[in-house]
Amino acid sequence: MALLKVDDLKIHFPIRGGILNRKIDEVRAVDGVSFEVKEGQTYGLVGESGSGKTTTGKAIMGLNSITDGDIYFEDAHLNAKKGKKVDVRKDVQMIFQDPYSSLNPRKRVLDIVAEPFRNYEKMSKSEEKEKVKDLLERVGISKDSLFKYPHEFSGGQRQRIGVARAIALNPKLIIADEPVSALDVSVQAQVLNFLQDIQKDLNLTLLFIAHDLGVIKHMCDRIGIMYQGRLVEEGQKEDIFNNPQHIYTKRLVAAIPDVDPRRREEHQRFRAQVKEEYQQSFYDYFDENGMAHELRSISDTHKVALPERG
Numbered sequence: 001m002a003l004l005k006v007d008d009l010k011i012h013f014p015i016r017g018g019i020l021n022r023k024i025d026e027v028r029a030v031d032g033v034s035f036e037v038k039e040g041q042t043y044g045l046v047g048e049s050g051s052g053k054t055t056t057g058k059a060i061m062g063l064n065s066i067t068d069g070d071i072y073f074e075d076a077h078l079n080a081k082k083g084k085k086v087d088v089r090k091d092v093q094m095i096f097q098d099p100y101s102s103l104n105p106r107k108r109v110l111d112i113v114a115e116p117f118r119n120y121e122k123m124s125k126s127e128e129k130e131k132v133k134d135l136l137e138r139v140g141i142s143k144d145s146l147f148k149y150p151h152e153f154s155g156g157q158r159q160r161i162g163v164a165r166a167i168a169l170n171p172k173l174i175i176a177d178e179p180v181s182a183l184d185v186s187v188q189a190q191v192l193n194f195l196q197d198i199q200k201d202l203n204l205t206l207l208f209i210a211h212d213l214g215v216i217k218h219m220c221d222r223i224g225i226m227y228q229g230r231l232v233e234e235g236q237k238e239d240i241f242n243n244p245q246h247i248y249t250k251r252l253v254a255a256i257p258d259v260d261p262r263r264r265e266e267h268q269r270f271r272a273q274v275k276e277e278y279q280q281s282f283y284d285y286f287d288e289n290g291m292a293h294e295l296r297s298i299s300d301t302h303k304v305a306l307p308e309r310g
């Protein structure tokens, strides 16, 4: 069963200008995105910076207003216009990219991790401490850390504290937005493996957002490729990596450094083939400024590098 269903989601931000500050254009950050995440699955949303991944994640959390489309969690329609507002804050939690800024530097670990359940559960101070100690133990942080501040931890440890906070309410879905991209390469794998362990232990469903296809490959069962606010391709991991269909997906797969010497020649051939196909097809997809034809009103940040005209 799908735990999360995103149906034709559109999130457009107005661009205002002129002395009357009127809407002069819009950024179509998300423009007709549909996908489903099944219970227990890790679904990867991948795409370059500005492709709309974070905006999609925030909309699921209720942090972005939705222009059009629907989001369902279990059977609840999250953005229903009529009826009672559904609160999924307990069931859906987010882990952010930057463990340096996502933890309040003035708060102690105890208060950071206890914050989510203080709103939901009444408990004594000593019960609260015990619960936070348990959570810290679960994420591999010493329980003596209760009264320490975020700056006393390394990046990887801070991300673990962020995870302790995210799992404090026993959520069903975690949206992990680039959870390792701000970390040293040397600790990235550790944090990814730790996330997988936590997922298994707690039977969590993960929506994993990243720009790095290597990280997505390591983590995800199913993958959606975002480009300029659209989901240009979607499928099981094996299909995306072995038989990509969209030229943008092919370029992402071709750009992965080849680490397996047995596949080097095959990968080189694939790269050459993609380069040729991209050059031939470029002007079918993009105009002379590098903007996709059907998506011209998207902001300049979406421009892609122009190849030589063949």
Ligand SMILES: Nc1ncnc2c1ncn2[C@@H]1O[C@H](COP(=O)(O)OP(=O)(O)OP(=O)(O)O)[C@@H](O)[C@H]1O
Pocket: 013, 014, 027, 028, 029, 047, 048, 049, 050, 051, 052, 053, 054, 055, 056, 211, 299, 301
């Ligand atoms: N509040 C906002 N107002 C106006 N434009 C916005 C707003 N939030 C995001 N955007 C724009 O929407 C587009 C998609 O942004 P988003 O952050 O979702 O992309 P992303 O794929 O997550 O990229 P990144 O990895 O850099 O965060 C970008 O062009 C961004 O500038």
